[in-house]
Amino acid sequence: MRWFFLRFSFTRKRTSICEEGGVVHEVVERILKASIEEFSEKGYAAASTNSIAKKAKVSKGLLFHYFKSKENLYIECYKHVLSWSKKKFEEFAKQVKNEDFFEFIKKWGLQKITLAIENPVYSKFLLTVTNLSPKLRAIVLGLIREALLDSREILLEKIKSVKLRRGISEEDALKFITAVFDGVANSYLDQYRDKPEELLNNLERIMVESDKLMDLIKFGILDREPQQLHREV
Amino acid sequence: MRWFFLRFSFTRKRTSICEEGGVVHEVVERILKASIEEFSEKGYAAASTNSIAKKAKVSKGLLFHYFKSKENLYIECYKHVLSWSKKKFEEFAKQVKNEDFFEFIKKWGLQKITLAIENPVYSKFLLTVTNLSPKLRAIVLGLIREALLDSREILLEKIKSVKLRRGISEEDALKFITAVFDGVANSYLDQYRDKPEELLNNLERIMVESDKLMDLIKFGILDREPQQLHREV
Numbered sequence: 001m002r003w004f005f006l007r008f009s010f011t012r013k014r015t016s017i018c019e020e021g022g023v024v025h026e027v028v029e030r031i032l033k034a035s036i037e038e039f040s041e042k043g044y045a046a047a048s049t050n051s052i053a054k055k056a057k058v059s060k061g062l063l064f065h066y067f068k069s070k071e072n073l074y075i076e077c078y079k080h081v082l083s084w085s086k087k088k089f090e091e092f093a094k095q096v097k098n099e100d101f102f103e104f105i106k107k108w109g110l111q112k113i114t115l116a117i118e119n120p121v122y123s124k125f126l127l128t129v130t131n132l133s134p135k136l137r138a139i140v141l142g143l144i145r146e147a148l149l150d151s152r153e154i155l156l157e158k159i160k161s162v163k164l165r166r167g168i169s170e171e172d173a174l175k176f177i178t179a180v181f182d183g184v185a186n187s188y189l190d191q192y193r194d195k196p197e198e199l200l201n202n203l204e205r206i207m208v209e210s211d212k213l214m215d216l217i218k219f220g221i222l223d224r225e226p227q228q229l230h231r232e233v
Numbered sequence: 234m235r236w237f238f239l240r241f242s243f244t245r246k247r248t249s250i251c252e253e254g255g256v257v258h259e260v261v262e263r264i265l266k267a268s269i270e271e272f273s274e275k276g277y278a279a280a281s282t283n284s285i286a287k288k289a290k291v292s293k294g295l296l297f298h299y300f301k302s303k304e305n306l307y308i309e310c311y312k313h314v315l316s317w318s319k320k321k322f323e324e325f326a327k328q329v330k331n332e333d334f335f336e337f338i339k340k341w342g343l344q345k346i347t348l349a350i351e352n353p354v355y356s357k358f359l360l361t362v363t364n365l366s367p368k369l370r371a372i373v374l375g376l377i378r379e380a381l382l383d384s385r386e387i388l389l390e391k392i393k394s395v396k397l398r399r400g401i402s403e404e405d406a407l408k409f410i411t412a413v414f415d416g417v418a419n420s421y422l423d424q425y426r427d428k429p430e431e432l433l434n435n436l437e438r439i440m441v442e443s444d445k446l447m448d449l450i451k452f453g454i455l456d457r458e459p460q461q462l463h464r465e466v
Contacts, residue, residue, distance in 0.1 A: 220453030
């Protein structure tokens with residue numbers, strides 16, 4: 001598995017580690033890799049900074065020199081994984097920029113599943129947010145919201161080309177679609193988390209199911225008479 | 234908060250604790266209550282059977298006499314919470330049995346949110362499933378699937394009264410609706426987990442949003458021409 005090291009900045013007031021040069025970069029990267037593994041394996045509370053230092057082959061002192069606290073270390077890990085996932089989305093958006101809105105969404109859903117399978121440690125790490133203290137969770141949820149802003153921009157731009165029913169805003173439609181696709185992607189991941197190869201073998205079936213899902217999103221589930229067509233919400 | 238003790242049975246071959254009478258019942262109930270609290274607070278890996286025994290005011294020996302292993306204890310906790318939630322669904326289904334399918338679903342979504350807020354420990358406990366070992370998670374996911382079977386029966390019976398578009402099966406429609414409502418309920422809970430009172434104050438707004446959501450589910454998001462009405466899937 002390849003490890004991506006993208007952008008790195010502290011939330012607290014202090015010099016960014018990036019500015020300290022290449023050698024430090026390498027050490028910090030090693031600590032992050034080890035931390036993400038440890039957190040995803042044990043969750044936040046049970047993760048041990050002792051094992052992280054050991055895995056990263058650094059002293060515990062150096063670890064705390066760079067990251068100050070376990071909490072801060074966790075936050076930096078989250079930023080790292082989010083910026084990886086942001087980069088992935090941007091690469092994807094460039095690749096499929098000529099597809100229509102619905103194809104774009106469908107393919108991104110599929111891409112998310114594939115990424116989660118190729119990076120089981122990352123996707124498991126992202127799940128650790130459910131067992132945090134209220135304070136730490138609030139910080140992390142803030143980071144997630146921020147990370148989603150850019151992709152929302154791209155999607156809102158794309159959805160403008162879709163002729164929506166009267167009374168449905170682009171925001172509403174987007175919220176609906178992402179909720180449906182997130183829900184379904186999560187249920188696939190739950191189902192296959194421990195047998196990823198099976199999921200990869202079933203991608204074709206999942207594509208067919210996605211088409212069905214998209215049809216439900218576009219046209220709803222109800223049979224309706226022509227006079228109901230332009231029913232106001 | 235009231236604690237419900239409903240049904241209790243071991244997965245392994247051994248005499249059910251239920252058969253051993255009232256005093257044992259009370260001890261077992263106390264251990265379960267303490268365990269659910271501990272697991273929901275720390276997650277499975279970090280939970281300590283020492284603190285559970287202490288909280289439940291029993292010896293660690295007695296705890297292991299009844300529950301054999303930490304793994305088994307966790308499984309029994311899960312069964313306990315699932316049978317509580319099953320009982321809640323059955324009570325609800327009886328109360329609103331005269332409502333049409335869509336009202337039924339909407340109200341159940343709302344009820345689930347209310348229950349999660351009234352029982353924060355239970356709802357947090359249910360989330361601990363994301364950080365289990367593959368083997369333990371497989372067992373728990375099996376329990377969840379089994380628990381959902383009865384409510385599925387009720388919903389499938391109800392959805393028969395809905396006139397669905399051609400090509401959409403009752404199973405498909407139900408899968409779609411539950412995915413949408415689960416996704417949305419989860420996003421509310423994520424948003425408000427640490428300020429439940431706010432969510433309870435906003436129930437009216439959530440009802441309005443649910444109506445909008447139901448409209449999207451029923452009629453989809455696309456504007457369409459009459460000739461597209463009976464489009465085959």
